[in-house]
Amino acid sequence: xxxxxxxxxxxxxxxxxxxxxxxxxxxxxxxxxxxxxxxxxxxxxxxxxxxxxxxxxxxxxxxxxxxxxxxxxxxxxxxxxxxxxxxxxxxxxxxxxxxxxxxxxxxxxxxxxx
Amino acid sequence: xxxxxxxxxxxxxxxxxxxxxxxxxxxxxxxxxxxxxxxxxxxxxxxxxxxxxxxxxxxxxxxxxxxxxxxxxxxxxxxxxxxxxxxxxxxxxxxxxxxxxxxxxxxxxxxxxxx
Numbered sequence: 001x002x003x004x005x006x007x008x009x010x011x012x013x014x015x016x017x018x019x020x021x022x023x024x025x026x027x028x029x030x031x032x033x034x035x036x037x038x039x040x041x042x043x044x045x046x047x048x049x050x051x052x053x054x055x056x057x058x059x060x061x062x063x064x065x066x067x068x069x070x071x072x073x074x075x076x077x078x079x080x081x082x083x084x085x086x087x088x089x090x091x092x093x094x095x096x097x098x099x100x101x102x103x104x105x106x107x108x109x110x111x112x113x114x
Numbered sequence: 115x116x117x118x119x120x121x122x123x124x125x126x127x128x129x130x131x132x133x134x135x136x137x138x139x140x141x142x143x144x145x146x147x148x149x150x151x152x153x154x155x156x157x158x159x160x161x162x163x164x165x166x167x168x169x170x171x172x173x174x175x176x177x178x179x180x181x182x183x184x185x186x187x188x189x190x191x192x193x194x195x196x197x198x199x200x201x202x203x204x205x206x207x208x209x210x211x212x213x214x215x216x217x218x219x220x221x222x223x224x225x226x227x228x229x
Binding site for chain 1: 217
């Protein structure tokens with residue numbers, strides 16, 4: 001299984017809502033990532049987990065809260081988002097953090113904040 | 115610091131023509147280089163990667179790239195474009211040291227294929 005899955009595919013939420021994005025991989029990878037991608041832009045790294053511990057937090061606002069319950073799962077909890085947070089949220093995984101490891105991306109969750 | 119520059123935000127070719135997407139990198143250490151493709155409303159898919167060894171790298175869907183250290187380039191080519199190649203293409207370098215785990219992306223090149 002060489003797939004990263006993400007749910008939901010689409011999400012519309014109000015600024016007062018709480019929602020979660022989910023990501024799963026069964027490749028035995030020990031590093032997992034959250035990216036945010038705006039239209040016509042490259043992905044921007046948000047968080048990196050290595051061996052289920054937060055390794056990198058790219059100064060992301062606290063309204064985004066990551067969680068790694070186990071080595072296969074990665075969640076992104078959303079609360080009090082702003083309209084400018086509307087974007088494609090991508091999850092990825094890799095064997096490890098070393099720069100030669102390719103990252104495998106999921107299909108993304110299209111988030112719209114009203 | 116490492117960086118990637120993709121020349122041309124939009125490239126248009128005719129079906130059957132050569133595809134050439136340009137990528138130049140900056141790195142103080144030997145780079146790990148990647149090309150990803152993104153179709154509309156989808157995630158990124160790895161086309162090919164260079165880590166060490168052979169400088170001509172073959173990838174999926176008939177794409178290949180050549181690592182040229184002297185030119186700090188890693189251009190992506192395909193001999194004959196197909197309509198299904200229309201997509202956004204990103205060149206990336208794997209970060210070192212404290213930023214390990216980070217992929218540094220170029221701004222992307224949108225490839226259009228005319229019938």
